[in-house]
Amino acid sequence: MGNTTSSAISKEILEDLKLNTKFTEHEICQWYENFQKQCPTGRISPEEFEQIYARFFPESDATSYAQHVFRSFDTNDDGTLDFKEYIIALHMTSTGKTTRKLEWAFSLFDVDKNGYITKTEVTEICQLIPKEELAKLPGDENTPDKRANKLWSFFEKKDNERLAEGEFIKGVIENENAMRLIHYEPIKE
Numbered sequence: 001m002g003n004t005t006s007s008a009i010s011k012e013i014l015e016d017l018k019l020n021t022k023f024t025e026h027e028i029c030q031w032y033e034n035f036q037k038q039c040p041t042g043r044i045s046p047e048e049f050e051q052i053y054a055r056f057f058p059e060s061d062a063t064s065y066a067q068h069v070f071r072s073f074d075t076n077d078d079g080t081l082d083f084k085e086y087i088i089a090l091h092m093t094s095t096g097k098t099t100r101k102l103e104w105a106f107s108l109f110d111v112d113k114n115g116y117i118t119k120t121e122v123t124e125i126c127q128l129i130p131k132e133e134l135a136k137l138p139g140d141e142n143t144p145d146k147r148a149n150k151l152w153s154f155f156e157k158k159d160n161e162r163l164a165e166g167e168f169i170k171g172v173i174e175n176e177n178a179m180r181l182i183h184y185e186p187i188k189e
């Protein structure tokens, strides 16, 4: 009776999450319970993540964006999200401090995960914004190339140079426009 397959969260993961997020032990344990219900395998696949994502942004064709977000959350690069990656992601994108969010933004833009952002990668992420939303933007950012050019110009790098994480975070923190340009969320109307 009452013998379910769910197991308690491991002490190691719990301690790690308490250290790295502002969540309480109680909150983490509750999320873990929910996570196990929704995801008995303990791992979220890219397809499952797309569905979760689509529920948050039902109006938008967010599939390709969801793939990039998934990649940036999958910190150990094994093609699935485990509980720890999921919670860290949740923390960084919702309640995290600015620098944490920017660390995440950096990993979103670092498409090939080599620790640097190139202008090509910036352009690739800018291409994820739907055309009809781009069309509403000012004239110097209403195409992926223009938006990437504008954003890239704030970091004072040549087109063939690359941007390290610290430079990215510093550049964005010091420039409101850069901060605005790195943010894109599918618009719900």
Ligand SMILES: [Ca+2]
Binding pocket: 074, 075, 076, 077, 078, 079, 080, 081, 082, 085
């Ligand atoms: Ca993973």
Ligand SMILES: [Ca+2]
Binding pocket: 109, 110, 111, 112, 113, 114, 115, 116, 117, 118, 121
């Ligand atoms: Ca890269």
